Amino acid sequence: MPHSKKPKSDGRFRMFAPILAGATLRERLIACVGALIGIGLTGLISSYLLGQGPHLPLIVAPMGASAVLLFAVPTSPLAQPWSIVGGNTISALVGIITASLIHDPIIASGVGVSLAIAAMSLTRCLHPPGGAAALTAVLGGPVVASWGLLFPFVPVGLNSCILVILGLLFHKLARRNYPHVAAIANVNTHQTADLPASLRVGFREEDLDAALAAFDETFDIDRGDLSRLLQQVELQATIRAHGDIRCADIMSRDVISIDASADPAEARELLLKHNVRTLPVTDENGRLSGTVGLRELSKAADRIGDLLSKAAIASDSDPAFSLLPVLTDGHAHAVIIVDSERQILGLISQTDLLSAAARALPGSQIGV
CATH class of the missing domain: 3.10.580.10 (CBS-domain)
Incomplete structure (x- = not known):
């Protein structure tokens, strides 16, 4: 029996194969260019404002992780401006305070990252690189220690602000939606208490809440975006089912x-x-x-x-x-x-x- 051949296109650009929903080669290339410009200019501007030398890091390592989120997944709630600036700055501050109170670096590392997650959650700026910012503050050594409470703001806060500003400009030029604004909920144009016609069939908001509760997991997607995505899935399924009608x-x-x-x-x-x-x-x-x-x-x-x-x-x-x-x-x-x-x-x-x-x-x- 002859074997079917695998499509030649399957092996193309394997390293850029989508690992996230909606990821495309074009989106990944834009992310690469954005990170190149964002990190390069952040370091350049920081050195211009602060000078260079061993007394102060030019750009802190967590900015690299922030750039991945900012340019590769700009719609993520974890990649929004307050998440980047607040998450990195607050976490670094938590790390500095933890290091000053706990002198065992291993214990301080765990406590610092743990408290950083709690602080970011309470201030609604959860940002994964914030964990790295807290760890940098704890294990940064004499250079970080010499700056004390100033370190979370310079260079961490400064780097974060510069990176976000560059991200805003880059995404505007690339015609991408950033900061990501949740879609405005459909309203009844007749100004009555009824739901809009498009929302009276299919799943409802309470169904979405029940599904999220049933999974008992956290998803890296805005709830409003998830609702819009499911509505679009319903529409595409309807179009597919009746695609022969033009x-x-x-x-x-x-x-x-x-x-x-x-x-x-x-x-x-x-x-x-x-x-x-x-x-x-x-x-x-x-x-x-x-x-x-x-x-x-x-x-x-x-x-x-x-x-x-x-x-x-x-x-x-x-x-x-x-x-x-x-x-x-x-x-x-x-x-x-x-x-x-x-x-x-x-x-x-x-x-x-x-x-x-x-x-x-x-x-x-x-x-x-």
């Missing part, structure tokens, strides 16, 4: 639209006549410019072009169920299907997608 299969092709130079009264008349909630607006070349509905038309203007809202768009080859997040967010009532030139090909309303979903249900008799 936007072209369910879209309306006889689309009622209006020119941007038209009078708002004409747009209002079209909305009411055709019983639609979203009216695509085109420019002089027939390309989609935006949309209007009764909400936009409630404002005063001389032409439709002054009242536009941004249009939700998709391609005719996109999976139809990929429009679920857009059409259930409480804002968009329709998605405009356009080509590469933004010429209108069709329109998918909430009703169109709901009908497709109903027909996809097992044993559906709709339309029969």
